[in-house]
Amino acid sequence: MATNDQEVSRRQRWEDRTRAPLLVGSAFFLLAYTVLILVPQLAAVWRVVVIVALSVVWAAYIVDLIVRVTLTPPRHRAEFIRTHPIDTASAFIPWVRPFQLLTYLRRIPWFGNASGDAIRSRVVVGALAYTILFIYVIALGVLAVERNAPDATIVTFGNAIWWACVTVATVGYGDFAPVTVAGRMLAVLLMSGGVAIIGIASATIVSYLSERIARIHSPHEPAQKDPPVTAAR
Secondary structure (H helix, E strand, C coil), X not given: CHHHHHHHHHHHHHHHHHHHHHHHHHHHHHXXXXXXXXXXXXXXXXXXXXXXXXXXXXXXHHHHHHHHHHCCCHHHHHHHHHHCHHHHHHXXXXXXXXXXXXXXXXXXXXXXXXXXXXXHHHHHHHHHXXXXXXXXXXXXXXXXHHCCCCCCCCCCHHHHHHHHHHHHCCCCCCCCCCCCHHHHHHHHHHHHHHHHHHXXXXXXXXXXXXXXXXXXXXXXXXXXXXXXXXXCX
16 A cells, blocks of 8 residues: 555656646647648748657657556556546647646636536536637648648638538538548547537536526425424324
8 A cells, every 4th residue: 555655646746747848848739730730831941840849749748648657556557547538648649638738727716616607617618618629620630631632622721620610510511521531530520529519518508597497486486384283182
């Protein structure tokens, strides 16, 4: 037991020391990836610099996961991976790591309340932030794989954003569509996310309406009276 506690303590110290640098790295990764995709005319030397920087940040994600899993007691490693999906996925798909920035929304004082309004606000703001970042990242990825493909229709960032918004809303106008295998795989991922987002939005609206209806009707409900006490004979 003492050994397990020591390993958890060592992992906690590692996380405390690397949390801020990795968060900065996540923001930098998103910015550098945006520049790499949206500035195709970037000079060759700067393109190499950006790619190297992205590779270094990605390597940091992998090292961080390996160290944290190693410092976790063996019988708890599977649970650690299960409860840290963003950290685990970012070791294989680095574009996932910037979503870690959004987990800090819960530190806003209002969102820490246990009231129904605070919980719904946390869900709505969190879902909205995740949706915006999700659409943005997928749009960048689709643009990267579609832009130079034969017969491609998604050739600008504006096309990509429009297509992503239409797809995540499950509207599907069909004016823009991916033609590459990678682009279609990203489209499936975006469709799956759209279904989840719509489900969360529907559940939040139903919860809000139910609580409002309960508040409206509760003052009109007659107060329950205690049954009369009959004297014992």
